[in-house]
Amino acid sequence: MIEVKELNKYFGDLHVLKGIDFNVDESEVVCLIGASGSGKSTMLRCLNFLEMKNSGEIKLKGESIDPNSDDLNGVRQQVGMVFQHFNLFPHKTVLQNVIEAPIQVKKISKSQAKKEGHELLEKVGLGDKADVYPSKLSGGQKQRVAIARALAMKPEIMLFDEPTSALDPELVGEVLQTMKDLAQEGMTMVVVTHEMGFAREVADRVVYMHDGKIVETGAPKDIFENPKEVRTQEFLSSIL
């Protein structure tokens, strides 16, 4: 589904991604773990071109994407993104948040968009909040709306950047449950997370990043129970 080769990214002189090779298969759930500042967010943001790579190749469904010539808006429609701080549109109701892009970008009819929007809200357990403004929601509800909003574009793959890090502990579970349901339906997902329980249970593969490089990758069981690299061992023992 996604193939990344020799990806390099600089912020000025700062070399943030140092030759990343990374693949995600269809319906695979990959969890990205690593210390803060190791480049996880940047990596994720390169995948939907919110950040532009400096060198390397990014392929989506077998096709290499050139930010200069390809239609990035079209690419981004296929790659949903969920942010740590939700980034809901505060001036729109929950339903309006969900139907905005399908109507504006995909040009589907308002009635169709609303119908699909309501279904998605039901799915994330917020059917009764359609006409409420985001300011009235808890963090967990906001994040579930954000997930529904991304799903409304019917993406091929979903990227999550620490979706539960800004939540009160008691609200983490509902968001993780929504993500689990999504994984079970076969959605391709890349999840940056510090929720090791989630990674262990849901991920097909865990990728450990350190200092702009992928240090180790493997099945959750292998990574968590007997990591090969010393750095991975150190990281895991520091957080568990």
Added chain:
Amino acid sequence: MYLGFVTFWSGFFQSLIESRDVFFKAAQVTLALTAVSIFIALFIGLFFALLKISNVKPLEWIANAYIYVVRGTPLIVQIFVFFYGLTSIWMISGFWSVALGLAFHNGAYIAEIFRGSIQSIGKGQTEAGRSLGMSQMVTMRRIILPQAFRRALPPLGNQFIIGLKDSSLAAFIGVQEIFALATTRGANTFDYMTWLLVCAVWYLILVFILTLVVGLVEKKLAVSD
């Protein structure tokens, strides 16, 4: 002394009441001048605000030059330049040349208000829009501007009030608005003080109404809070 005081104020109230019809007419001219100029200024302001945040250097320079000129020269000079400039090339009334002059003037301040409010909307909003496949244009129009406009309302209301009061300068090129009427009356009756105060009362009423309207709009837009 006491008697003089009483005579003056009773004369003032009498004048205020007796002249209400003509001043009401003049107030309509003031309001029309303000409404037209502010309406045009909103578009000018939005246009130059977008130039300023375009990240295209020459466009930013154009916007900066415009704002610099407006800020750096007296409004009365701008109005006269518009009046003489426009009326010499165009069959245009005094009213419209002042309206355009005021629009040109207020546009610069409104540009700064819009620029500030647009930049105050977090980067996350743009990223959310773009990540959903929205173009930069659509993101600006549907996500950023509605929020920015709401944030701009209090300073915009302030600018509207300034614009309303500044429209009094139209008197200097013969537009029959409130201030022009008051000075004419003052000259005819040799009683400037009474008529200036009548004029002040009318401005206070208009500002009061304008403040009310802006407050209502703010309230209406605050439903999402």
